[in-house]
Amino acid sequence: MEIADALGWLGTALILTAYAPQIGHLIKEKCTAGLSMISWHLWLAGSVLLFVHAYARNDAVVMAVQGVNALAVIITLYVAHRYRANVCTHCAQRHGQP
Numbered sequence: 574m575e576i577a578d579a580l581g582w583l584g585t586a587l588i589l590t591a592y593a594p595q596i597g598h599l600i601k602e603k604c605t606a607g608l609s610m611i612s613w614h615l616w617l618a619g620s621v622l623l624f625v626h627a628y629a630r631n632d633a634v635v636m637a638v639q640g641v642n643a644l645a646v647i648i649t650l651y652v653a654h655r656y657r658a659n660v661c662t663h664c665a666q667r668h669g670q671p
């Protein structure tokens with residue numbers, strides 16, 4: 574494996590890890606405070622387009638990162654839709670809501 578491939582796989586792992594706090598907070602607290610549904614839908618569309626681009630070029634690393642990214646965004650959107658308008662006590666206090 575070349576160093577560039579190793580870096581690509583490391584980047585994929587970091588992206589997957591980066592979603593954990595957001596998805597964890599959504600699931601544990603059922604809280605959607607601060608989520609922009611427009612942004613998350615745009616990230617999903619961009620990820621799908623980049624996956625198709627990588628598939629056409631047979632780029633396994635980019636396909637993996639975009640596949641992981643799209644899956645994490647779909648999970649986030651599903652949970653955010655399910656708990657839309659819910660705000661946990663911690664976020665309500667942080668954002669000055671009663």
Ligand SMILES: [Zn+2]
Pocket residue numbers: 598602604605606660661662663664665
């Ligand atoms: Zn919250």
